[in-house]
Amino acid sequence: MLLAATHSGSFHADDVFAFAILKAATDGAVSLTRSREAAVWDAAQVVFDVGGIFNPAAGRYDHHMRDKPLRDSGEPFSSAGLIWRDYGRAAIVHVQPQATPGQIDTVWAKLDQGLLRDIDLMDNGVMDRHPGHFSALLETWNPSFVETDSDENAAYYQAVTVAEAVLARSIAHAFAAAVAQDGVAEAAAQADDPRIIVLESRLPWEEAVFDLNLTQALYVIRPAGKDWTVSAVPPERGSFAQKKPLPDAWGGLREQELASVCGVADATFCHSARFVCGAKTREGALAMAVLAAGVA
Structure with a gap:
């Protein structure tokens, strides 16, 4: 005692x-x-x-x-x-x-x-x-x-x-x-492209990206129910802005209209503010993130 x-x-x-x-x-x-x-x-x-x-x-x-x-x-x-x-x-x-x-x-x-x-x-x-x-x-x-x-x-x-x-x-x-944070760190270490982090579960990533000083990260992919989302990383902790917003041409589009514009067949949506988009599969979400990262 x-x-x-x-x-x-x-x-x-x-x-x-x-x-x-x-x-x-x-x-x-x-x-x-x-x-x-x-x-x-x-x-x-x-x-x-x-x-x-x-x-x-x-x-x-x-x-x-x-x-x-x-x-x-x-x-x-x-x-x-x-x-x-x-x-x-x-x-x-x-x-x-x-x-x-x-x-x-x-x-x-x-x-x-x-x-x-x-x-x-x-x-x-x-x-x-x-x-x-x-x-x-x-x-x-x-x-x-x-x-x-x-x-x-x-x-x-x-x-x-x-x-x-x-x-x-x-x-x-x-x-x-x-x-x-451990999950994000592991995913970042395994990433083929440091700009794109793929999480296999719906981990909260916002704090971890900054705590781990992942300065190159632009997009985080993770499952959302049966679908997958791509979230744009903000420039600083707590910001509502994005380091690199999703392509302007995608903003506000859904389903077939979005798929026609971005070229990803299973694309489902892109928020009008261009901070998040989605696809039905992991592969589709990854394709959207790769396209977004490559847009000048």
């Missing part, structure tokens, strides 16, 4: 989430004491968000000092980010035991640069605070001044339960992204 300690009193998202991470990392084999007593902290194996010391070797994870711990980017850690740094991978192993070492690293990085970084920045006042942010919502579990009969510790553990659920779902989605 891991003995942990943090401060009593009102809580923030970082000390709530730090304990949720420790629970996941130890598969629940952790006991927490919330106290302002130094003797309690000294008796614990892990102390977070309190104590004025950052020393991972000694199990101390505070971040409120003048010389506070910083990320490589220069952005400040909170206790959540610090605990995630050292215990996050163990948490992932327990939540997604089927993850490979490489996938664990990918999941860890996605959460570190997303959810955990936002919690860190919000706690340190570096990010603008707004009511809809996860950190602000989690902190509404603190009893309000009119709730005079509320149990502060009970409220803290209720917030931890919410944080545990968010952590588990965040890991699950990041794991799915890591699996998709």
Whole structure:
């Protein structure tokens, strides 16, 4: 059983989430004491968000000092980010035991640069605070001044339960992204033409193309039910544009009309915005992608 300690009193998202991470990392084999007593902290194996010391070797994870711990980017850690740094991978192993070492690293990085970084920045006042942010919502579990009969510790553990659920779902989605990334990487390695990536299942590819820095990729082919689609890769993450739109002559055409124009007998459609087209077979979709890539 891991003995942990943090401060009593009102809580923030970082000390709530730090304990949720420790629970996941130890598969629940952790006991927490919330106290302002130094003797309690000294008796614990892990102390977070309190104590004025950052020393991972000694199990101390505070971040409120003048010389506070910083990320490589220069952005400040909170206790959540610090605990995630050292215990996050163990948490992932327990939540997604089927993850490979490489996938664990990918999941860890996605959460570190997303959810955990936002919690860190919000706690340190570096990010603008707004009511809809996860950190602000989690902190509404603190009893309000009119709730005079509320149990502060009970409220803290209720917030931890919410944080545990968010952590588990965040890991699950990041794991799915890591699996998709592995699939895209394998397909890219096997591609005859680096401009055209062919996926044999309907993997989500958008993030993976940029995470893997597949700068030459123009089109991604994958199945869609019984048919196949060709999607144009955007020039940057999150963009609605395309590096190379599908041919202008194809835009908005369907079935026989499209087949007559592009020369692919089983072509089924091309969106008027020219970011996706389709064919009934893998071979037809590949032929359309090859034609599109070769259009000047």
